[in-house]
Amino acid sequence: MYQAFLIKYGEIGIKGKNRHVFEDALVLQISHALKPVDGEFEVTKEQGRIYVTAEGDFDYEETVTALTRVFGIVGICPMVQVEENGIEQLEKDVLAFLNSVYPEKNQSFKVQTKRAKKSYPMDSMEINARLGECILDAFPDMRVDVHDPQILLHVEIRNKVNIYSEIIPGPGGMPVGTAGKAMLLLSGGIDSPVAGYMIAKRGVTIEATYFHAPPYTSERAKQKVVDLARIVARYSGPIKLNIVNFTDIQMYIYDKCPHDELTIIMRRYMMKIAEHFAKEDHCLGLITGESIGQVASQTMQSLAATNEVCTLPVYRPLIAFDKNDIIAVSEKIDTYETSILPFEDCCTIFVAKHPVTKPNVNIIKRSERNLKEKIDELVHTAIETVETVLVEA
Ligand code: ATP
Ligand code: MG
Numbered sequence: 053m054y055q056a057f058l059i060k061y062g063e064i065g066i067k068g069k070n071r072h073v074f075e076d077a078l079v080l081q082i083s084h085a086l087k088p089v090d091g092e093f094e095v096t097k098e099q100g101r102i103y104v105t106a107e108g109d110f111d112y113e114e115t116v117t118a119l120t121r122v123f124g125i126v127g128i129c130p131m132v133q134v135e136e137n138g139i140e141q142l143e144k145d146v147l148a149f150l151n152s153v154y155p156e157k158n159q160s161f162k163v164q165t166k167r168a169k170k171s172y173p174m175d176s177m178e179i180n181a182r183l184g185e186c187i188l189d190a191f192p193d194m195r196v197d198v199h200d201p202q203i204l205l206h207v208e209i210r211n212k213v214n215i216y217s218e219i220i221p222g223p224g225g226m227p228v229g230t231a232g233k234a235m236l237l238l239s240g241g242i243d244s245p246v247a248g249y250m251i252a253k254r255g256v257t258i259e260a261t262y263f264h265a266p267p268y269t270s271e272r273a274k275q276k277v278v279d280l281a282r283i284v285a286r287y288s289g290p291i292k293l294n295i296v297n298f299t300d301i302q303m304y305i306y307d308k309c310p311h312d313e314l315t316i317i318m319r320r321y322m323m324k325i326a327e328h329f330a331k332e333d334h335c336l337g338l339i340t341g342e343s344i345g346q347v348a349s350q351t352m353q354s355l356a357a358t359n360e361v362c363t364l365p366v367y368r369p370l371i372a373f374d375k376n377d378i379i380a381v382s383e384k385i386d387t388y389e390t391s392i393l394p395f396e397d398c399c400t401i402f403v404a405k406h407p408v409t410k411p412n413v414n415i416i417k418r419s420e421r422n423l424k425e426k427i428d429e430l431v432h433t434a435i436e437t438v439e440t441v442l443v444e445a
Contacts, residue, residue: 053153058102058208063225122227123224124227127219130216157191161194229257234257235327238261265297266299294329295438305318323361338364
């Protein structure tokens with residue numbers, strides 16, 4: 053029945069002169085998202101509207117699912133597009149639409165016409181009345197309800213006529229590719245995939261860095277992170293993932309530093325190395341899944357100590373989220389089931405029983421002096437031996 057979709061976008065609509073940049077990015081992201089879908093599609097932009105038109109057969113459910121993952125879209129309207137051939141023809145087209153979409157035809161309705169073609173001989177009020185009357189004549193069990201109709205029938209008169217009644221919610225946000233790039237510190241946990249999703253939703257292109265510690269962390273644990281990146285990539289587009297071997301650095305810190313400071317010192321080195329890759333690829337910031345007070349390494353004091361090594365801004369979209377709220381997002385975006393698979397993380401393996409909860413940066417820096425002999429060389433090696441994979445949905 054449906055052969056096309058009208059795409060509604062939100063915040064892009066309020067952009068001024070560079071609005072076309074955002075629209076073009078949205079068209080591009082929609083095209084990317086539809087590539088794996090069964091069917092041939094054309095994505096077009098005209099008169100402040102974006103249309104997805106299927107050429108021939110296509111998988112409706114798959115198409116809608118793909119579109120609900122494109123940031124920047126607020127509404128997906130399956131529509132019928134007909135030629136503009138006068139009011140009598142429009143009456144027939146509207147009845148045909150109702151016939152095929154609503155077989156019961158006993159609902160309340162309201163016609164909402166938008167007349168973008170100003171040369172049309174009737175105004176929108178007149179068209180509403182005329183179409184409403186014709187629907188009542190054809191389907192006696194239907195009734196008009198202008199306040200809370202079950203069917204809100206949109207009729208848009210442009211060069212052609214768009215008829216639709218359903219608006220499927222999109223994810224909102226801004227099209228990826230309109231806001232620069234950032235480096236996500238991606239672990240196998242619940243939080244960091246959600247953090248990456250949230251920043252990507254604002255139009256930011258995402259890269260990621262994962263630290264593992266073989267043989268203490270397994271191949272399965274690494275695969276889990278790749279799988280998480282793949283799920284996030286459904287929304288963000290392809291993610292370049294750096295996999296860094298952190299074992300020697302971790303062992304060295306374990307040897308040389310007080311054990312209650314391990315997590316903080318490790319985290320500081322993770323940030324430094326992630327920042328190295330970030331700068332190399334012109335990222336404008338780092339992203340983590342930290343939230344105030346969630347664990348010892350995320351108290352305000354710990355966050356300050358971690359932050360202190362970074363020169364790029366660190367974006368922490370979950371900073372004020374409760375764990376339950378984070379879980380709710382991870383369930384919505386489908387990362388939760390993967391995140392809770394019980395594989396070891398490099399942070400949990402060397403973790404102290406009683407980590408400091410209020411680290412003092414000066415004391416941490418003093419402990420780090422114990423590392424001066426070998427740490428630069430180890431960091432250098434970790435960077436040199438990075439494994440990089442492009443993860444696609
Ligand atoms: P998550 O669920 O994201 O793992 P968490 O609650 O386990 O978070 P921490 O282990 O303290 O919290 O990690 C805080 C943040 O540091 C993570 O959200 C992530 O951004 C980063 N991080 C932690 N471990 C790693 C890792 N092995 N590789 C890359 N980033 C990491
Ligand atoms: Mg973790």
